[in-house]
Amino acid sequence: MAAAKKPRYVDVSNPSLSVQCPNCGLQTARFIDYCRNCGYKLWPSSAIASAAFTAWRDETPGRDEVSRYDLALPGPQVDTTVDYGERAHKLGIHIFPNSNYPFTICVGAFFLALAAIPLDSSARIVLAVIGGIIFLYGVVGWVLIEDVRMFPSDAPQTHGEAQH
Numbered sequence: 001m002a003a004a005k006k007p008r009y010v011d012v013s014n015p016s017l018s019v020q021c022p023n024c025g026l027q028t029a030r031f032i033d034y035c036r037n038c039g040y041k042l043w044p045s046s047a048i049a050s051a052a053f054t055a056w057r058d059e060t061p062g063r064d065e066v067s068r069y070d071l072a073l074p075g076p077q078v079d080t081t082v083d084y085g086e087r088a089h090k091l092g093i094h095i096f097p098n099s100n101y102p103f104t105i106c107v108g109a110f111f112l113a114l115a116a117i118p119l120d121s122s123a124r125i126v127l128a129v130i131g132g133i134i135f136l137y138g139v140v141g142w143v144l145i146e147d148v149r150m151f152p153s154d155a156p157q158t159h160g161e162a163q164h
């Protein structure tokens, strides 16, 4: 069965995944039976094209990850991770630090919202005080402590400009 499926002509030494269509001249996937641009039949059937692709892929170890719909082999893996904090710092853009304090602020806001419910006035005051304390704790922690720690240069300078 494997022998019957084997394609008769496939140049496995050619590393290209794309081919110039003999009909329209545009680049198209080499192992798809029809040209993507004009529909010209490149292979007798999809099964034969697929078998040719399998034979081509198994020939060289580096071809395991490619799809027959690809037009080119994937290039070397490039680390595209960007340190946005570092970049922003370099560009002088102030971004808020990664922080858990916004959750604290939300918890405080939740209690403040509960205090807005027309309940018994003493219960509302207690809720407002609890919410206010948690809310302020979050704001102070985020804006005044973490932010200043992350951007020491942005902190207000007590000397320098004042001496002018």
Ligand SMILES: [Zn+2]
Pocket (backbone or CB within 6 Å): 021, 022, 023, 024, 025, 026, 028, 035, 036, 037, 038, 039, 040
């Ligand atoms: Zn074509």
